Amino acid sequence: MTTEQRLPPSPKPDRARAQSGYDDLRRLMSIMTGDEKHSASATSTLDVLWVLYDRVLRIDPAEPDDDARDRFLLSKGHGPMAYYAVLAAKGFIDETALATWARYDSILGLHPDRNLIPGVEISSGSLGHGLPLAVGRTLSLRARGLAGPRVYCLVGDAELDEGSNHEAIVVAARMGLEALTVIVIDNQSSSLRWPGGIEQRFSLEGWSAMTVDGRDHAAIEAALTAPAAGAPRAVVAVVEPKA
Amino acid sequence: MNVNSMRDRFAMVASQLLDEDERVAVVLADISTDRFRATGAPARHPARVINVGIREQLLVNVAAGMALEGMRPIAHTFASFLVERAFEQVKLGFSHQGVGGVLVSAGASYDEAAYGRTHGAPEDVALVGALPGWRIHVPGHADEVEDLLRDAVQSHDPVYIRLSERGNTRPYAAARRGLAMLRAGGAGSPTIIAVGPTADAAIEATAGIDATVLYAATVRPFDAEGLRAAVRGSEIVLIEPYLQGTSAAEVTAALSDRPIRLLSIGVPRAEDRHYGRAARHDAANGLDAAGLRARISAWLGAGISAAAV
Numbered sequence: 001m002t003t004e005q006r007l008p009p010s011p012k013p014d015r016a017r018a019q020s021g022y023d024d025l026r027r028l029m030s031i032m033t034g035d036e037k038h039s040a041s042a043t044s045t046l047d048v049l050w051v052l053y054d055r056v057l058r059i060d061p062a063e064p065d066d067d068a069r070d071r072f073l074l075s076k077g078h079g080p081m082a083y084y085a086v087l088a089a090k091g092f093i094d095e096t097a098l099a100t101w102a103r104y105d106s107i108l109g110l111h112p113d114r115n116l117i118p119g120v121e122i123s124s125g126s127l128g129h130g131l132p133l134a135v136g137r138t139l140s141l142r143a144r145g146l147a148g149p150r151v152y153c154l155v156g157d158a159e160l161d162e163g164s165n166h167e168a169i170v171v172a173a174r175m176g177l178e179a180l181t182v183i184v185i186d187n188q189s190s191s192l193r194w195p196g197g198i199e200q201r202f203s204l205e206g207w208s209a210m211t212v213d214g215r216d217h218a219a220i221e222a223a224l225t226a227p228a229a230g231a232p233r234a235v236v237a238v239v240e241p242k243a
Numbered sequence: 244m245n246v247n248s249m250r251d252r253f254a255m256v257a258s259q260l261l262d263e264d265e266r267v268a269v270v271l272a273d274i275s276t277d278r279f280r281a282t283g284a285p286a287r288h289p290a291r292v293i294n295v296g297i298r299e300q301l302l303v304n305v306a307a308g309m310a311l312e313g314m315r316p317i318a319h320t321f322a323s324f325l326v327e328r329a330f331e332q333v334k335l336g337f338s339h340q341g342v343g344g345v346l347v348s349a350g351a352s353y354d355e356a357a358y359g360r361t362h363g364a365p366e367d368v369a370l371v372g373a374l375p376g377w378r379i380h381v382p383g384h385a386d387e388v389e390d391l392l393r394d395a396v397q398s399h400d401p402v403y404i405r406l407s408e409r410g411n412t413r414p415y416a417a418a419r420r421g422l423a424m425l426r427a428g429g430a431g432s433p434t435i436i437a438v439g440p441t442a443d444a445a446i447e448a449t450a451g452i453d454a455t456v457l458y459a460a461t462v463r464p465f466d467a468e469g470l471r472a473a474v475r476g477s478e479i480v481l482i483e484p485y486l487q488g489t490s491a492a493e494v495t496a497a498l499s500d501r502p503i504r505l506l507s508i509g510v511p512r513a514e515d516r517h518y519g520r521a522a523r524h525d526a527a528n529g530l531d532a533a534g535l536r537a538r539i540s541a542w543l544g545a546g547i548s549a550a551a552v
Contacts (some may be wrong), residue, residue, distance in 0.1 A: 115341045122311070125340050126331065132301050133336065136308015136316075143268060143290040143314065164332075167301035175293075 003201045008159065021052050025168055031098040032108075044187045044214070044239045045154065046082040050218040052152065052183075053090045064119040064192035070149050073122045075130020076156040077111040091147035092119035128162025131155055131182060133169045138180045138232075150179050152224075157186040157198055164186040172232045173206035179223065180232040181193050182207075185214060189242040214239035244281050249406040250349050251278060253384035254411065256392050257347075258282035258318055261291055266315045267396055272302040275349065303329040304348075307336030311343045315396055321355070322348035322364035322405065330370055330533035332452050338374050343401045345372075347392070351407035351440075351525045352485050355516070365485045371403045372463050372489065375408040378402045378465035381439030381484065387460050388413040400497060407484065408546070411443040415458040420465075421466025423476065424473060428455035433543060434479035436470070438462060438496070441482045448535035452543070462490050465495035477502055480539055483509040506542045508535065 010077075025046060053059075057070045074083055084101065087093045093107070100106035107116040110228040111125030121137075124130055134153035141149055155165065172180055184198050194201060202237030208229040212219040223235040244253065254275060260267045261284050268291040269279065276294050279285055285292040287415040295301045299320060306316035325348045326333065337344055352365040380391045380402050388406060395402040414422040422436070425446060426514050432453045437445035442458050449456055457473055461468065462483075479498070484491050487509030492507060510528055517524065525531040529538050 028441070113339075123335070123341075126335055127330070128300075129304060129335055132304030132338075133308040135301065136305035136310075138308075139290070139293060139305060140268075140309045140312035140314050143309075144265075144312070145275050151376065164300040164304070166388065167295070167298035168304075171295050171301060171305075 019091050022089075022230040024089055025050065025082070025085045028080050030099060031095070032081050032084065032101045033044065041202045043079075043082060044156075044185050044242070045076070045079070046085075046230050047215050047217060047239075048154065048183055048185060048220055048237050049082050049223065051217050053086050054140065054171075055217075056224045058149075059119065061119060064092065067146065068148055071121050071134075071151045073130045073134045073137070073151065073153040074112065074120070075122070075123075075124055075134075075153055076127070076129070076159050077124030077130075078156070080110070080112050082110075083112065087117070087119060092097045093117060105154070119206045125158075128164035130170040131172075134180060134182070135172050135175075135177065138172070139175070141179055142177075147179075151180050152180060152183065154183045154185065155182065157184055157194070158189040158191070159185065159203070160194070160198065161190055161192070169202060169205050169207070171203075174198050176230065177232045178228045178230055182232065182234045183224070184234065184236045186211075186236050187240065188237045189240045196237045199234065207233040207234045209236070211236040211238060213237075219223045230237075244278065246410075247385045249388045249410060250275065250408070251320070252345055252388050253349075253392060253404075253406055254278035254282055254284075255387045255502065257319075258293045260317075260393065260396050262289045264315070264396065266292075266313065266532040268309050268314050268316045268496070270302055270304075270306045270316055270318045270352050272299050272320045272324065274324075295428045300332055300407060302361065303332035304336045306346075307332065307340060310337065310342035311340060315348055317342075317345045317392075317396070319347045319349070320517070321350035321362060321435060323350065323362055323368045326367040326370050326514035327364055327404075333371070337401045338342055338480065343399045344547070345392070345402045345404065347404045347406060349406045349408075351409075353406055353515070353521050354408040355523050356519055356524050359518060360515060363515070367403075367405065367483045368462065368483070370489050371397050374401075374460060376401055377463055378461065380404045380461050381390055382406070382460050383411040383416075383439040383458070384414040384443050385410070387416060405439070405485075407440050410440045412493065415442055416460045421457040421459070421461065422469035423472060424455070425458050426454070426456040428453050431476045432475045433476050435469075435539070436482065436490075438481075438483045438490070440534075441484050444525075444530065444532040445482050445537055447532040448539060452539070462493070465493035465497065466492060469491070470494065470497045474498065478504050478506075478543060479483060479543070480506045480508065482530075482535065486510055497513045506539070508538060514534045 305320035488507040
């Protein structure tokens with residue numbers, strides 16, 4: 001079966017597709033299997049994802065490939081139910097797709113595939129790839145002289161165990177990638193932990209870093225929309241520890 | 244800078260491509276930065292010549308991230324680090340994301356033999372060939388490098404170009420052509436397929452033997468049609484400058500409708516703990532002209548006597 005056959009009939013979602021609000025996300029998530037083992041991990045990202053898509057990202061479901069859009073890269077592809085629920089609530093995918101998730105011919109897998117889902121910027125799942133890809137995308141925006149778009153990349157605190165992230169953290173700062181924002185969802189699931197805190201890992205390298213309550217929408221929004229500081233920005237969003 | 248060195252020529256042509264095409268970016272991990280400085284490209288295109296330092300995972304995924312933005316990245320370092328160390332980045336950054344790019348390696352097989360096994364990568368073509376859709380070029384001359392690189396940058400495919408310190412005295416094939424006929428044998432004669440830098444030795448080794456000699460600078464996709472059209476007998480000798488048998492399945496698939504005998508010659512699957520020079524390794528592996536001649540003659544002789552029985 002080809003990718004083309006699996007994509008929705010119209011490559012551009014209907015502008016009139018109903019958009020729903022934060023209160024609807026739990027219902028959308030429940031359309032996917034409620035007892036899925038990834039559900040706790042998925043929920044850790046829910047509020048940050050909602051604030052991004054509702055208040056921060058300059059993206060249009062009718063023009064998901066617009067060159068001027070902000071790029072959002074979900075690196076922590078593990079547990080994507082909240083992501084899919086937000087994409088449905090914001091009109092990137094049809095709600096009916098949620099009921100098919102993880103089936104053989106669904107566009108929605110346990111890890112997302114950019115080739116199958118409109119508006120998804122990277123295929124992820126294996127940890128430690130999104131941030132390096134985000135550095136490449138940000139360098140491209142600079143090379144092409146596109147000053148408007150920002151690149152946002154969401155990672156998990158345990159994902160930072162992967163050394164590939166640290167190659168990217170150093171280089172993004174040295175190259176002054178002001179258009180890049182990393183959001184670390186910290187549910188304290190890293191097995192060996194980060195002494196001194198995650199924020200310090202970034203600030204030591206020269207990032208503009210801050211820590212916020214990962215459930216406080218206003219605080220998340222403020223951190224994600226703070227003026228550029230001549231350096232890449234890291235926002236550590238702390239949520240309850242992984243059960 | 245020497246125009247007949249594949250690696251120097253690569254830096255020269257890539258620098259021209261940076262001048263000619265705004266989609267092109269060169270991503271480096273310290274290796275060959277001296278050569279690029281010599282062309283002046285980093286000063287002319289500071290946003291498109293990117294050195295990430297000794298970080299090969301980042302090297303490949305930065306290139307992939309640029310490809311996701313519609314650019315045509317060229318990522319370059321030694322084969323052992325580009326393909327082996329960063330193999331998952333090659334798999335996921337390019338193949339799984341569904342974007343193309345150009346990976347150019349230096350230090351083929353045991354080119355850097357004195358540095359030992361850590362800098363050797365005779366497995367590279369087998370690894371890249373395990374992924375879907377990659378074009379793999381094994382040029383045998385700096386002129387072929389220029390053709391293949393220009394062609395690779397124009398396409399949207401994922402492309403791997405494998406540079407070597409060694410090569411043939413002259414170019415044998417232009418970009419993207421399949422198998423080139425170097426010598427036509429008589430009816431029933433064996434077919435010798437020489438890949439990239441092995442061609443000169445293969446020609447010398449088969450002097451006086453009635454055989455068709457074919458040259459391949461592109462091994463993926465493998466030119467099955469060209470092979471089928473050229474073959475005049477049932478004996479095939481495949482000579483590759485990397486892991487022995489890497490393209491054996493391509494040859495047998497191309498000729499699956501007929502009985503053949505196949506001799507695959509290449510770098511043995513061994514944990515080689517020798518240093519020295521590459522030519523010494525060729526001799527030890529039977530990949531120099533004398534070694535090739537001895538092995539091919541013995542094998543053909545065995546075939547003839549087996550057929551007689």
